Amino acid sequence: MAETMIPVAPAASRQGYAKSEATREAIITAALSAFGRHGFAAATTRQIAEAAGVALPAIAYHFGNKEGLHLACARAIVARYYAQAADLALEAGLALDAAPPPEVCSDYLRHILRRLLRLFAQDEAAGSQADFVAREMRDRGPAFQILYDQLWAPGVEITARLVAGCQGRKTVQDADRAEALMLISSLLAFNTGRDVALQILGRARLDATTLDLLDGAIDRMVEGISKRPR
Amino acid sequence: MAETMIPVAPAASRQGYAKSEATREAIITAALSAFGRHGFAAATTRQIAEAAGVALPAIAYHFGNKEGLHLACARAIVARYYAQAADLALEAGLALDAAPPPEVCSDYLRHILRRLLRLFAQDEAAGSQADFVAREMRDRGPAFQILYDQLWAPGVEITARLVAGCQGRKTVQDADRAEALMLISSLLAFNTGRDVALQILGRARLDATTLDLLDGAIDRMVEGISKRPR
DNA sequence: ATAGATATCTAACGTATGATAGATATTCAG
């Protein structure tokens, strides 16, 4: 039972060298783009290594194997989303504890959905992340639970609380969760289905005026929720 | 320049044998499930052949290669969707020509979205089809244009006309198309994201009471559109 | 009934991929 001769990243107890972290980052960034664009199966480790500017075995060294890299990507996405959207979600969550009036809730809902739209559709890197999440929604791999627990569950819950708040309720019902799911999913039309959406709207790219158009659609949807007869 | 020795399906001019069509159907059904569930790259021709109960080269014989099979699947989906939903869409389209009152439009919109929800989420075969369509939305392969031209474009347009009609307008604006896209996309939460949705709603499967819940959410969204101040 | 057309099969090929072996370069504590 000879020890394997493959070099492996040092255990968490040992300290790694400084430059190593940069390589990890480069590989994850390249992998996020590749997995997001082509999916887990179609993305090749060679392409990822080349895009990251490293040799192929660097992936095995840092992440064990392709699936380990995939998992690391999921964790990286969670971290990046938290950095980009946690502030607003946290603020809304705190505000909700005080049972604010419907107008405040609808304002928060509007803002969160607009932020989400930009996160989904705007810059390339964020788009790849959202693509990754959308793919893993369906492919229930090991990364699914990470993304579900740390993105979907809290994201839908805060949205559902806002939906309830828009209607003057403080307790969240399943109907609110269903509407929250639909609201978030409706924005995926401009990520997952960016090409279809642009072609239908007759736009070449998602520029400022197109974003205005979509913001307006979001506003009207939120208004439809808050102006309901109670 | 010797002729290839690979048997190839007879040209359209020649008549094939009767049993051959059944094999084609079996392969397409298996392929739809595999492509829908795993995507083009991850689905293997061997799995498909086995699921269809035929030997591997039958695929090459009938469809040329894997991509030919993929295209044939796209065409089959279009045909099946037309069979399952064209009646309602056609009826709504005809009704719209008469510039009906908003209540009629919102009724049609409600019915179409409910039908779409069932098409997306209910039975397994239809779910695979919707999965296939959703995947191709992003992967812009050769099948994209088929699905876009024959499903997305007409589907979104009729929905957009209904959205406009709900607000008492007869002319369709880009804002209506954007809302139509979002409405359809919101239902994909229960196809693409079925597992996430069920887990969030705390249901084991999409049963009748869950469907009721979602129908209610659709109704409220449609109401939010038609009850707008004009 | 039969022959030619059509359909399906077993077996094999070439290739791209993920993984691995082992050598070499780099880092940094002492």
Place this chain on the structure above:
DNA sequence: CTGAATATCTATCATACGTTAGATATCTAT
């Protein structure tokens, strides 16, 4: 400075995949 720990590399392997070759079975017009 130095040398052990860490990181990265070149080269190779085993495998699974899409495809192809060519033999065999099945069908149907005559």
